Amino acid sequence: MKNNIRIERAIMDITQQELADAVGVSRQTINSTESGKYVPSATLAMKIARYFGKSVEDIFSLEESD
């Protein structure tokens, strides 16, 4: 699953730690999610999307292999 969290973060000019605190996870979880090493739960995906004021599908998208 792809995501554009890094881009959204850049637009809002916030750090991984700030996003992590806002959605209640560790910074490492945001880091791993951004780099595609970890696929978040639906709950976390929705929290992240809500934080950016967008829908989940604006942030996350399926890949061919999914």
Added chain:
Amino acid sequence: MKTNYLLPYRFKRVGTVMFIIFVVFWILLNHFENVLPEVLVKVPALVYDGLSQYKWFGIVSNCIYDEIAMTGILVSLVFMALSKEKQEDEMIMHIRLQSMAWSIWVSSFIFLFGIIFIYELAFIYFTYFLFDLMLLIFVIRFNYQMYRLRTR
């Protein structure tokens, strides 16, 4: 929130200290004779050896140091294995599950190795700590994965 069956974070540290103490205790008991005076206690037994055949439900006279050491090692490993991280989240839960699966694989191979290559009394000693070994492998694997994650 769903139940996660985990103890608070402080149990991790308590478990680590207890583990060191009880492992030292176990080594003292088994490798140095007469460090402690033998204390025989009458204890209830579910099954015990009646030499020719097993006996059920009785009272046996037993030196309980090894029971104390083994209980201590088991409890401390459970504390280390099943306590939360400082900041617990879903990815850590995922890493924990992966590490548990890894630990079951590795300890099963070690058990298999023991079944095939270890015999007689040595095998009995080998089986003493098989469950503890699985927990210990899990603790090492999980903490290694967490360390790698933090330093990424």
